[in-house]
Amino acid sequence: MFKKLILFLIVAILLVNLSNPVEAGLFKKNKNIAEKKQTQEQEKKHEEKKVLVVEIFASWCPGCKNIQPTIDQLVKDVTDIEFVQLDVSTPSKAKVAAKQAQDLQITEFYRASKSKTATVAVIVPTSGEVVNIFQNNNDIEEYKSAIEEAKTKEKSLHNPPG
Secondary structure (H helix, E strand, O other), rough: HHHHHHHHHHHHHHHHHOHHHHHHHHHHHHHHHHHHHHHHHHHHHHHHHEEEEEEEOOOHHHHHHHHHHHHHHHHHHHEEEEEEEEOOOOOHHHHHHHHHHHOOHHHHHHHHOOOOOOEEOOOOOOOOEEEEEEEOOOOOHHHHHHHHHHHHHHHHHHHOOO
């Protein structure tokens, strides 16, 4: 009888602790570690955000073929950008591109530009602000200038003056 009573008390205590682990203190240490790790990951993501350079592309588009050497050189020269090519060559590829745009939180830009191939946008990653949109443009210096402007805007979002 005494063993049953002790077993009942142990089970009851465990149930109370498991139903409210934070107050019971059983998992407090693990929760703090998880919160700290999550905070560190968020800070790391903050630091890692790169300027987005997004191209609306189609394999059949003459303008896309025209700017491709410039885009290739840009990606080679400026390594701290995230280059995304949204392929709208076919309806199925356009569906994938729409999903990519949604994941990057640039659906507004995609909707407005999906029918304008050879369009390249430079976007501030945190705010989603489009710094510049280029249409069939081969001037690499204009792209680089827009990228620098986007980097400056991104930094100001994380380090406001004052």
